[in-house]
Amino acid sequence: MKRIAIIGGGFSGLSAACYLARDGYDVTLYEKNSTLGGRARVIERDGFTFDMGPTFYWMPDIFEKFFADFGKSASDYYRLIRLNPGYEIYFDSLDSVKISSKLEEIYAVFEQIEPGSSRFLKSYLKRAEYNYRVAIDKVMERPGKSPLELIMPETIMSLSQFITSISASVRANIKSEKLRQVLEFPVLFLGAKPSRTPLFYCFMNYADMVLGTWHIEGGMFKLVEAMESIAKSYGAKIITDCHIDKIVTKNSKVTGVNFTNRKDGVTSSADADFVITSADYHFSETLLDESERNYSEKYWQGRVFAPSALLYYVAFNKKLDNISHHTLFFDSSFTEHAETIYDSPRWPDKPLFYGSFPSITDHTLAPEGKECGIFLIPIASGIKDTPELRENYFLQIISRMERLTNQEISNHIIFKESYSLKNFTEDYHAYKGNAYGLSNILMQTAFLKPKMENRHLDNLLYVGQLTVPGPGVPPAIISGKIARGLTIKKLKNG
Numbered sequence: 001m002k003r004i005a006i007i008g009g010g011f012s013g014l015s016a017a018c019y020l021a022r023d024g025y026d027v028t029l030y031e032k033n034s035t036l037g038g039r040a041r042v043i044e045r046d047g048f049t050f051d052m053g054p055t056f057y058w059m060p061d062i063f064e065k066f067f068a069d070f071g072k073s074a075s076d077y078y079r080l081i082r083l084n085p086g087y088e089i090y091f092d093s094l095d096s097v098k099i100s101s102k103l104e105e106i107y108a109v110f111e112q113i114e115p116g117s118s119r120f121l122k123s124y125l126k127r128a129e130y131n132y133r134v135a136i137d138k139v140m141e142r143p144g145k146s147p148l149e150l151i152m153p154e155t156i157m158s159l160s161q162f163i164t165s166i167s168a169s170v171r172a173n174i175k176s177e178k179l180r181q182v183l184e185f186p187v188l189f190l191g192a193k194p195s196r197t198p199l200f201y202c203f204m205n206y207a208d209m210v211l212g213t214w215h216i217e218g219g220m221f222k223l224v225e226a227m228e229s230i231a232k233s234y235g236a237k238i239i240t241d242c243h244i245d246k247i248v249t250k251n252s253k254v255t256g257v258n259f260t261n262r263k264d265g266v267t268s269s270a271d272a273d274f275v276i277t278s279a280d281y282h283f284s285e286t287l288l289d290e291s292e293r294n295y296s297e298k299y300w301q302g303r304v305f306a307p308s309a310l311l312y313y314v315a316f317n318k319k320l321d322n323i324s325h326h327t328l329f330f331d332s333s334f335t336e337h338a339e340t341i342y343d344s345p346r347w348p349d350k351p352l353f354y355g356s357f358p359s360i361t362d363h364t365l366a367p368e369g370k371e372c373g374i375f376l377i378p379i380a381s382g383i384k385d386t387p388e389l390r391e392n393y394f395l396q397i398i399s400r401m402e403r404l405t406n407q408e409i410s411n412h413i414i415f416k417e418s419y420s421l422k423n424f425t426e427d428y429h430a431y432k433g434n435a436y437g438l439s440n441i442l443m444q445t446a447f448l449k450p451k452m453e454n455r456h457l458d459n460l461l462y463v464g465q466l467t468v469p470g471p472g473v474p475p476a477i478i479s480g481k482i483a484r485g486l487t488i489k490k491l492k493n494g
Contacts (some may be wrong), residue, residue, distance in 0.1 A: 001026045002491055005272035007244050007258050010038020011473055012464040014227040015066070015480020016203065020342030020487060022070060028270065029231070030242045030259060033427060037224035038278075039435070040473070041303040043313050047367040049219055050374055052419065054473050055212040055356040056326065058207045062136065062474040063223070066481075070230050077226035079217040081361055086213030087326035089185065090404045098324065099182065101212050101253055107409075114176040124169070124183070125206055131158065132203035140475065141323035141484050144447045145469035157201055162442060166202055167194035181330055188378065190440035191306020191471055193338050198442055212328065215361050223473075247275055247287040247460065254460045274459045274491060276483050281450050281466035283429035292456045304444060306436035306471055307341050308421050309376035312394055315414040316371040320357060322405040327355045331399070331404055337378070342439070345380035347389060353377045353397050382432035385421035394418070437465030451485060452479075458494065461486055 002025050006013050009031035021027040035041055039053030057063075060080065067073050074080060084101035091097070097113070100106050103125075106119040134154045142149040170183045184194040186204035216222045228238065246258040248269065256271040277284040282300050285293040332350040341350040356374040359366035366372045375397060398410050421433030438444050450467050452461040463483045469475040 002273045003028070003271060004274045004276065004403060004487065005030065005270060006276045006278065007247075007257070007284065008032070008239070008278035008464070009036035009238065010039065010464060010482070011040065011224075011476035012228070012479040013038070013276070014224070014231060015280065015477045016240075016276050016463055016483045017231040017236045017480075018070065018227060018234070018486075019481055019484035021231055021236035023484070023488065024316055027231070027234075027236040028272075029236060030257065030428075031238065031240045032243050032262070032279075034241050035224075036228055036238065036240070038428065039201070040220050040224055040311075042219060042221040042295065043317045045415070045417075046315065046371070048315045049365045049373045050372055051220045051356075051358070052311070052313070054220050055358070055374060057216060057220070057473075059136075059211060059474045060214055061211065062477065066477050067226075069438060069481075072228075076228070078222040081215045081217060083213045083215055083325050083361060085324050086208065087328060088324035089178075091181075091330055093404055094322065094406055096327075096404075097178055097182060097208065103209060105402045106209055110179055113179055114174065117174055117176065120173040121183075124173075124202065125209060128202045128204075128206035129210065131161070131200055132206045134158065135200075137202050139446070140469040140478050141482055142446070142468070143452055143486055144449055145451070145453075147447050150446055161199040161202075164199045165195050166197045166199050169199050169202070170194070181334060184334075185328065188307075191436045192304075192439040192441050193342060196342075196439075196441045198445070201440065215325065215358060217362055218364055219358065219362070223425075244277075244279070244287060247277070247284075249288070249292060249457060252457060254457050263474055272367055274461075274487055276461045276463055276487065278462075278464045278480070280429045280431055281417050281462050281464070282431035284462060288454075288457075292454070294451060294455055294462075300431060304342065304439040304441055305381045305432065305434045306439045308381040308424060308430075308433050309435040310377040310379050310390060310393060310421075311419040312373075312397075312416050313373040313419070314373040314375065314416040315366070316373060316412050317369075317414050318412050319369060319370065320360075320371050320373070320405070320409060321407045323355065323357055323360070325357055327357065327359045329353050329355065329400060329404060331400060341378060341380045345381065345383055347383060347393075348377075350396075351377045351379070351393070353400075355401070379420075381421070381434040383421065385433065390418045390420060437471040440470050452483065458490060 004025045004027045006029040017029045041052045043050040085098035088096050088098045110117040148174045186208045187194045187197045241262040246257045254275045258269045260267045337348045337352050340346050354376045359372045401404040424430040424433040452467050461483050463479045
């Protein structure tokens, strides 16, 4: 039986482990941290539960497709709740737009703010639905080897959408700055400016407004537990607190891995016929000799990275008013904030920020009468990170939230924890402390992303957000499935 070593227990690594264990391979997954999930770990403290990473559950059909591959359904592992509103965006004091779970109500909101705008939205979402089906059914499961993968009738028909940006289309048809930001917001999940994101990616608006925003009762970590359960049910072995020190090679082949137990410091090695690494791509390459790497340091320095993040996990001793489960605070300039991320990396003066308050929907996540809040400020990768900066930005966003939602909250904080660039680097070996991988700009799309296959070592693959299909939980899961197909093909040919 062929032995497969998987480095990293995030969604892509878990996905690959599930598929390859089901296929009968001897799979061992090695995870650096004490729990699985990668960025989707959890903080539990004093009766509060915080998802440390992803909080949006979009594209439920992709999750169902994954579970169906194992004869299961998401409902076998957790309960899903569709949020209404899906999210709320604040623009000024008590001035917000709520995005309903019902499409007709979204059209009505658009029409109320800008008469005639709902006509554009309907046609825009029709195109978005078509693009979604092309992306999910035709493109996303391709390994990104060649531009020929993208040549098909559906993409040829959409060619103009790769040279036109989302921002150009939206701003040519919508005058209201509020509505422009509503339509451009989902692009943030792709880690790029709307002005640099091809219009083809408008399928994110279909995912948002039509497929809806969902919540897993108990939090996103329930998805991690579900995938772990599937992997183990097929015999996959999972080893946590295990730091990989070296990918061992001989005669242009990977032969195994060297690792250290982080609890006792004991070093060991394990043989493998094939290695898949879902760890940070740049870090994974440091586990190889320079002559065996796909990319140089200069290459990585020239990539456009999606934002990193400054996060706060905050416990409140009361229920909060005038907020939704997902609330975005856009009371400052999106353009100026984006410039500090992509054009001239630095800390923003007045950042946009996001708050997730899952205990509004899910009372299991906080003690009765209390609220848990997760705040996120998108920031540039590779900038300075200090306790003083974290504290200053926390005070700023709490003050702004008080003004925007017309309530006093600073004196109701029980505790808070922060997480940012240094933590991403320490916990995940994330290059420059990145949180979301590479930006989905045109020159970093599909076959232009870092390759999944190592060009020097035929039995080594890379998976996860820095390769195809890209950042986000659904793409990471798909990445693991793509790796499964490549692995089987290589082992049969090898």
